[in-house]
Amino acid sequence: MSAGASLTPGAPSLALRRRRHALPGLGVSLGLTLAWLGLIVLIPLAALAIKPWELGPSGLLEVLSEPRVLASLRLSFGAALLAALVSVPLGLLLAWTVTRYRFPGRRLLDALVDLPFALPTAVAGLALTALFAPNGWLGAPLAAAFGWQVAFKPAGVVVALVFVALPFVVRSVEPVLRDLPLDAEEAAATLGATRLQTIRRVVLPALLPATITGFGLGFARAVGEYGSVIFIAGNMPMVSEIAPLLIVVKLEQFNYAAAAGIGLAMLLLSFAILLALNLWQRRLRRGRA
Template sequence: MNPLRALRPSSPLPGWGLAAGITLSMLSLVVLLPIGALLLRAAQVGPADLWAMIARPRTTAALLLSFRAALVAALFNLVFGLALAWVLVRYRFPGRRLIDAAVDLPFALPTAVAGIALTALYAPNGALGAPLLQWFGLRVAYTEIGIWIALVFVGLPFVVRTVQPVIQEIETEIEEVSATLGASRLTTLRRVVLPMLLPALLTGFALALARAVGEYGSVIFIAGNLPGVTEIAPLLIVIRLEEFDYDGAVAIAMAMLAISFALLLLINLIQVWSRRMTAEA
């Protein structure tokens, strides 16, 4: 009998070789092959030509808008999603289950439907757009503000559903002990609760950011798609493909891939550091 096999814990799943083979095969088909094809096409274009296409004013404006709006929306979802998850877990009130179910609505709702609904709501003659424009002079639809709202809508469930189970695991006695030791609510939140929630918050933030960066359907309806003003990078990729400018589309895709990878890597490094600090504390 193989002694190494005897040390392996029993599992209802297939053997390591079969499970690893299936996992790597699916990962290659779904993730690695598409990215590899993109990198291969980018290598054929050449670094100089890629940079020249990325440096075009229209492309630069679209990339800056996409990542700026995604960061703003993800930060908003980080704060509001934490507050919503806390309320859903710690409080009991009429309609709580309905609100809890509504959080998942952006998961099931087609993005085009969400975009049409938001545009109808925030258009200059919409139910909310008209009062905002008349009373405050604030135009929402066909501006960057409209893009933020669409990205907040699609990204909020990622933060709530990531943080909510962690809040459920935090015993209320921990907060009570902190209060009996003389800590204020703000101190308890800052020194006790947030350190335990930080890894989950960063995970939710990363998921919301990743979803917002690549969002297309819900944004194109409310953005107005003005080049250099409200034109997002995913839309510009589609435009380049429709113009048969495949090299230009590859250049934008490579820029989005590089920036997204850098942001997610930074978030993961911060997450690892926060978990290490929490474990040491």
């Protein structure tokens, strides 16, 4: 009897069972992936969920109902949602320009879209503050012409969050726009549709799922942004103080349970918003299918 033959009639050999695996080493790789996922994601999230309860339900509710905490949460989520909404039309316009047109400097513009990914957030915050300060290159003309003050106000928070959220919309829409066939647009043009009607009824519905993805990514990035905001915001409690900064303040006061409670509130609110966006996107894809 050969070494590779089975001793039990009808039972597959060990070598044959090994060859049936589609992905060699799946068990080892899956185990390492789950271990790293637990160490990096699950264990910190579990600690974040457990730590606030040291205060008790009443203590946690008291922390989250403080006017300063509510104001910071309102500013962080409101500014992040507004920044993501502003990034959608700007991102669509940038993606359309880079994808559909050929002009000098197009590659440079395409590379500048990724600048917020590579630029340290503190450097971005300093640059935005210098631009939009009352005596800055953009802040001074806005103050003189319209009386607007961007830096050290909630408007400065929105500007900084648009800066970090915009690339996510562009990079989510751009691949879909590149792969979008021109046949439907040409057919709409031959049927007498204007360019605006073609974009509104043909192009935008096809880009809607990718646009929702970019909106969700931009919102998730913006709601927890810290470095690029603290310089331009002014950090005035009840006015321009974001929730991540308030968490740092609580940590500096050694109030770890309160800091974890604010972080848990941000986590749950962000998860609820992203879950709603995910369900909406899935419904749109099923409708298209």
